[in-house]
Amino acid sequence: MVIRSRDMKRSLLVILILNTCCVFSQIAHDAYYLVGCFENGTTEVQFALDAEEFFYVNFKREEVVYTLPKFVVDDPSHIFEIPHLYRDAARAKALCPVAAALIKAEEKNPPEERDPPESILYPAEEVQLGVEHTLICFVNHFYPPDIRVSWTKNGDLVSEGVSLSRYFLNNDQTFHQFSTLTFTPREGDIYSCTVEHLALARPLTRIWEPEFTHPSPGPDIFCGVGLTLGLLGVAAGTVLLVKGHHGQ
Known part of the structure; x- marks a missing residue:
């Protein structure tokens, strides 16, 4: 278990790290069970497998919410006993005041560095x-x-x-x-x-700032320009021919 206290005024975190946790196969996986205890009394409980969140607990609705797509796990109850998960999360939530008291007792130790976002x-x-x-x-x-x-x-x-x-x-x-x-x-x-x-x-x-791609003039405009120039050329040639005819 790893207990981190970077800012006692804002939050407390108790992180249980389970290494080489074999869940789906014989291949080793890294699992993280996170309990977040906050000064305002709220608690967050999450479970992540190989850096991907697997589920979190909604205490207001008293339920476990699975966040993995169904093509990964169609029925999570085949892997975990859902009522058991919620009971464990509720027990972890009840331990938050104990963890807070433990860390407050060690307040004299220099706080860990904060990480800017x-x-x-x-x-x-x-x-x-x-x-x-x-x-x-x-x-x-x-x-x-x-x-x-x-x-x-x-x-x-x-x-x-x-x-x-x-x-x-x-x-x-x-x-x-x-x-x-x-x-x-x-x-x-x-x-x-x-x-x-x-x-x-x-x-x-x-x-x-949004950047919009405006449509280019395109071949239709160039075709129109070419046609106009061509008609002007024909007109000019006609005038020259008429003038030449009268000059004879």
Whole structure:
């Protein structure tokens, strides 16, 4: 078991790491069982297999939510006993106050370094003028897992059409998270995604401006231009012929 306390004022994390866990076959796999205990009383429980999240626990609904696609695991109950998983998660949640007290008792030790986030901002697909699209702000490699993401359009804060995913555990015990913005691009619009985190001296902002590919003149216009020039040439030749005829 690994207990990490990077910021006692914000969050506590208890991470149980199971190495070489054979689940599907005789091949060794790395499994991570994560229990996140937060100061506001909330608890997050996740299970990841080979850096891919397998399931998380929704305590409000009192259920285990599987996040792997069905083509990987059609019926998770064949692998895990679901009621047993929820009972274990509830017990882990009950241990959060104990873990908090344990870490607070060791507060005199120097805190571990915080990891500042990195972020990139990009559209989900090729952008077309006047068509609804999605912008993705991907935030990665941060610890502790508390971030704040905000969006602007042309300098004004935007809240409509904004979503923020749960955080996901990386192999190095940092985290990553996605925020998305649904928008309809217009000429001249400028969007930004700003990330705030304890490890940042100032907010981290990424700016994105839609670029539209306008259709080129194409062969039809060039054909029209060629036809016009050709007709002018015929007219000029006719005038010359008429003048030559009268000059005879």
